[in-house]
Amino acid sequence: MDKFRRTALALGASVLAAGGLLAPMSAAHAQANAKLKVGLMLPYTGTYAALGNAIENGFRLYVTEQGGKLSGREVEFVKVDDESDPSKATDNVNKLVKRDNVDVLVGTVHSGVAMAMAKVAKETNTLLIVPNAGADAVTGAMCAPNIFRSSFSNWQPGYAMGEVLAKKGVKRVATITWKYAAGDEAVRGFKEAFEKGGGTVVKELNLPFPNVEFQALLTDIAATKPDAVFTFFAGGGAVKFVKDYAAAGLKKSIPLYGSGFLTDGTLDAQGDAAEGLFTTLHYADSLNVPKDKSFRLNYAKTFKLQPDVYAVQGYDAAQILAIGLKATNGDVGKKAEFAAAVEAAKIDSPRGAFTLSKAHNPVQDIYLRQVEAKENKMVGIATKALNDPARGCKM
Numbered sequence: 001m002d003k004f005r006r007t008a009l010a011l012g013a014s015v016l017a018a019g020g021l022l023a024p025m026s027a028a029h030a031q032a033n034a035k036l037k038v039g040l041m042l043p044y045t046g047t048y049a050a051l052g053n054a055i056e057n058g059f060r061l062y063v064t065e066q067g068g069k070l071s072g073r074e075v076e077f078v079k080v081d082d083e084s085d086p087s088k089a090t091d092n093v094n095k096l097v098k099r100d101n102v103d104v105l106v107g108t109v110h111s112g113v114a115m116a117m118a119k120v121a122k123e124t125n126t127l128l129i130v131p132n133a134g135a136d137a138v139t140g141a142m143c144a145p146n147i148f149r150s151s152f153s154n155w156q157p158g159y160a161m162g163e164v165l166a167k168k169g170v171k172r173v174a175t176i177t178w179k180y181a182a183g184d185e186a187v188r189g190f191k192e193a194f195e196k197g198g199g200t201v202v203k204e205l206n207l208p209f210p211n212v213e214f215q216a217l218l219t220d221i222a223a224t225k226p227d228a229v230f231t232f233f234a235g236g237g238a239v240k241f242v243k244d245y246a247a248a249g250l251k252k253s254i255p256l257y258g259s260g261f262l263t264d265g266t267l268d269a270q271g272d273a274a275e276g277l278f279t280t281l282h283y284a285d286s287l288n289v290p291k292d293k294s295f296r297l298n299y300a301k302t303f304k305l306q307p308d309v310y311a312v313q314g315y316d317a318a319q320i321l322a323i324g325l326k327a328t329n330g331d332v333g334k335k336a337e338f339a340a341a342v343e344a345a346k347i348d349s350p351r352g353a354f355t356l357s358k359a360h361n362p363v364q365d366i367y368l369r370q371v372e373a374k375e376n377k378m379v380g381i382a383t384k385a386l387n388d389p390a391r392g393c394k395m
Contacts, residue, residue: 036073036330038321039102041092041117044081047210047235048109050265051310052081055131057303058314059106062322065298070322071330078102082113084210089116097126103332104129106317109234109310111135111154111181118142127324127332131317132310136185139361141392145339148360150316152282153388154182154232157259158189160280160366160382161230165257166197173201174226176217176241177233178209186232186259194230202226212240218248229254234261239269246273260369260376265308267374277371282362283309283351284369284378292350312350319347320356359390 040059042052056079063075078100080092089112096102097120104127108114114133121128122144130138130147134154138147165173173194177183183206191201203224205217221229229250233241238261245256251273260281263274295315299307320342327341328334342360346353354364366383369376 034073035076036070036104036325036332037076037078037100037102039096039100039105039107040077040079041082041096041105041107041113042079043084043109044079046084047237048084049235051109051132051235054265054308054310055106055109055314055317057299057305058307058311058316059131059318060314061295061299061302061311062315062318064302066322070318071325071328073325073330082108082110084108084110084113086110086112086116089113090120093117093120097121097124103127104321106131106314106321108133111185114138115142115181118144118147121147125335127321127335127338129317129320131313133182134185135181136388137392139357139359139388139393140390143359143390143393143395145395146335148320148342148356149362150320151313151362152364153189153361154185154259155189155192155388156282156364156366156386157261157280158186158191158230158232159193160368160386161257161259162190162193162195162199163197164278164280164368164382165228165230166194166199170194170227171199172227173199173230174203174205174221174224174228175201175230176205176214176221177231178211178237179206180209182234183209183232187230190230190259210237212237214241214244215248218244218250221250221254222248226254229256230258231256231262232259234264235266238262238266242266242270242277243273260309260367263369263371263376265310267371267376274371274374278379279369279371279376280366280382281309281369281376282354282364282366283312284367285375286377287350287352287367289350289352291348292352295350307350309351316347316349316351319349323347357387357390359388359393359395361388361390363387 109132111133128147130149175187258279260279324338354362368379368382
């Protein structure tokens, strides 16, 4: 009996030991097959609501094309309306990270909100993919191995348009934008290239975000009589500005040029007032890119809408996530391996193939576009493979 008892105890101990060895493997296996929680922190109300919806649509389209899973993990979405309000941003992102325990953050549009997201992502080592906000610091001074951008830096489209106008021989330009990070940085990028090319910015005008009372500033532009105006506005503000500029009679006498967000996702509302406008951006409606053709067809079928640059950026945010997860077998904890895979990738985007810099900002062609019959048609490439300088990034 003692011998039987000893044998039973020994067998039990070996089973427990084996269980102890297998437990970590089972946990890892469970983690890799658990739902992937994606926290969408985007504007669903206010000036940028249409942009937030387009980004989500693009992201969901890519996931749907993969059968609803990335690296074998079913995707679950947790949504927060950030209201484009920086004062609420820290609380909102902390809810997603600490309350909802999301695996990855995706957001946002407003640069001030994105900065708060980047700060929390950096502090908590949470994966963050920025599908729009161009705040230079996100891939500059705030850069981190776990932070990526699928869109642009504010510097990029502005810099490209500065080069375009300098090459055209334009000498005197006035600028106008909202007084916030995106507007300030777009103008700085424009000014850097334009002045390098021999031009002069004779007046810098701005108003608080999201104010759209433009009349006094339009009067100032008329009195200044620059050769051209460069502007950064987006969403509902861009609609009103373009209409007001034309209604004031300025469109005929002082050509208006913009960062591409001026006319992306806004053309139906702007109508004839936008016809003929030139803008610079990393996407256009008439690209001869096979990926773009399939993307536009699938997007239109799925959402009964035509896609814009915001939808493309959402789609590519999902692509970046998929590339990193494939390299880590779905494990979001392997940040170094995730980053290495994304940095080495050539991303097959509707905008044309692009790569990510060491600071994790797209290195991409910036197109010169002109509005024609409610489309942003490509005129040519303003700047080839433009790489943001990532000033202040130490990574």
